[in-house]
Amino acid sequence: MTIETEHDVVAQLDAAFSGAGVSGYLHAAEIDGAADVGYAADELVVTASVFKIYVLLELCCQAAEGRRSLTDRVRFAPEARTPGPTGLSVMYDEIDMSVRDAAYLMMSVSDNHATDVLMGLAGVDDIHRRLRALGLPRTAAPHTCAELFRTMAEDLLGTASFAGLPDLFDGIDDARLLACRALTPAMTNRTTARETTSLLGMIWRDENLPAGACAETRRIMGLQVWPHRLTSGFPDHGIRVSGKTGTLSHVRNEVGVVEYPDGGRYAVAVYLRVSDRAFRNPAADAVIGQAARIAVDHLRSS
Template identity: 35%
Template structure:
């Protein structure tokens, strides 16, 4: 954290939290309006990000809409040949479906629909995403063809006969995987600092037009998953918007936390567990807990008289309404 005497203590506490959860962690939490006020752990290290790549893809789509290069209402028909494996949305459909590009973006961001994301990426193009990231000052963000390419690489890297077999290899904790499986040079990747910079651009209307940024903030706020970042802020007067990412032993979320008094924080937490079980609740929960610890530290340095009641935990948490 920049400019505070308590930096070593908060970083040590967060590292201890990661250790207790059985994960390696990367973190960047910053005040939206004062980005140099931040808590960080290895913020400039590239990490395979799984579905977090959909954030720069969304940004690129919106920038192309703003320029007139893409019509957000263009209809796209998805059939069986277009399906990309995934547990949500059109990735599960058996029949042909048609919808607008804009609605595909909504699906890929809210429920992380892989087939929807692949359809948007086909229209936008990988080169456009890379160019947008460079333009926005995040040249260390790469998508490498998104989920489809990542899955193809996984089959090759594991030597499996199919993607389902490759995924079984990935989930088998007794199997030694090739180092390339989690190498950010070959997977959709980003640094925590770069992703925080991209989120700040969305929340300050710098990533695209004000209208497009409002659209992006709205759909990121509709993500239904509450088991990672949002679990650290379980209050009705705190808004958490984000995008999760999961790949093998990796569990991530990149998002923004908005408190009732208007203070806002970008929060990016990436983790990698020692195991690749399909359910890792402690790895999920530490994402929210670490982000909350960082936010409390930043607020404690700003407001010596105390934290807002909801963040300080002085009252009983009420269920979140989403």
């Protein structure tokens, strides 16, 4: 049953997104049923760091299939680390850790350097083969984090060097930033809100994927530390939220699964396009949780 055209839900989402000054793209679906809510759910969107779910899932599937072990050790050299505000990206010293623990950093604090190393292990072609086999033709992650930053430097500064992020693009006007490849859905890591919830549903149902891989993906997604987006819409202590954020310039996202004490489970994807690139945008962050709650409340009442 699709209820995305019902006027009351659309009106509430319209008001929420316009009130926050953002363009929103949303899909929410029952994990164990057919009901769903959509708002521009089939528009192609920029994933930002949401694509890290695909990397995690592929690594977990490869382990379940006997192609690698999640306890394999990975060495992270101190030089040439992918920029980012968290994790290995801001650490100075050489370190080695398991694939599994590096994947935790990639997901829990969105560690860009851990992501790029793990993406190299998983293989972009293997990631895409998995996504296609799952019936997700519009979902793709052709670029590592470093490659995304490189395209931005090329488009905006005419150089392949992105040393100095995040201050590198200070003084670049918003229109030029929005036109760069990294923020153009067809030319960057991309998906739709509907394909996102389809993927999450399969992970939570152990559907078309190894059960062990799904369990490990769920475990790690449940360890994300950020409470200010999706989780903010579900403050009740008994509600469990597992998710992955994504932030890149004018893009702010979070996707995940909301699980209620009564057994209700809902996959939710909220993607935003905002008017400026300010790193701190409490209104945009909060509307992700607000919109998700509107959608899930409607599913639970229908």
